[in-house]
Amino acid sequence: VALEEMTEVGTIVACVILGLSFLVGTPGNLLVIWTIIRHVRPRSHTVELILHLAIADLLVLITLPLWIYSLLQSWIFGKVTCKALTYVIYTCMYSSVFLITIMSVERFVAVRYPFISAGWRRKKALRKLLIGVWAFAFLLSVPVILTRKLENDSCQYEEYDSPGQEVMCLLLETLVGFVVPFSVMVICYSCLYSRIAQMTFKSKRKSTGLTASVVLLFAICWIPHHVGNIISLVLISIQRGDPDAGQNLETVRSAMTFIAGALAFVSSTVNPVLYVFAARSFRSSLRETGIQKLFRHISGSHPGEGTKEMSFVSRRQNSQTQSSACCTESNVPADIDICNQG
The missing domain is CATH 1.20.5 (Single alpha-helices involved in coiled-coils or other helix-helix interfaces)
Known part of the structure; x- marks a missing residue:
């Protein structure tokens, strides 16, 4: 009974979070995409990465009405739609973390090795790198198509052929989708910490600080989801010897599933809000908004x-x-x- 009550409360809280994420994040990411495409030329690598990140976030957010309905009622949209939308979400999850990692590495190189950074910009290698990122994200998300299934009119379940397959999928998602990329981000910003305040050029300082904020918010939103994955791995290990063991841990994992999933969607919402706050230092005019000035400033396209x-x-x-x-x-x-x- 306690588990059912916790699950019900978690479902209601998750629906509220998802609803607010859709209402705030969808127009916010549309604004970012429209502003960059329409008003920012030429675009720096950082702004180009922000554009692709906003596209990935928007693709996730437009699926939210279906998920909210399924949480409150049931999944009525069929098995194919269930697998397809889950595949899109996981693809965007992987692409987002890879894009933010590239942003962190790009900031590190731009600050510590400006000559290498300038040469990389002239070679225009970013387009090839972005194609590789999206292709790799599509490939990593394939296991979701194979394991996601409908059960009790819910599109929330994975079915694995064996415990070993479940362990491999969870490790792949957590290590490749969070631990390794986030470790790279932490190393980059640890090396840059003493340099940020000493930067001569305001555009470089602004873009480095903004990227660091994106990384921090991404980590806050995704840590609960991957903690849930780690708990699942521990449960698999415990229950191999005794199927009835780990009941308390199972209760914790079940209770946090909906909240952790909702916070993962929040990560697609917070970036436009962050850009708005960062743009407050730029006075807007009738011809230019603060966000336009922010992205132009980061791109160095102001005179x-x-x-x-x-x-x-x-x-x-x-x-x-x-x-x-x-x-x-x-x-x-x-x-x-x-x-x-x-």
């Missing part, structure tokens, strides 16, 4: 700052080239400090 940064990099590269030439012509050893000062 001056982006051009100054690239010209600064160019001057540093020219200086290094001239210094190297000087060392070569004078037959001075390359490890002497005067030849490495750049």
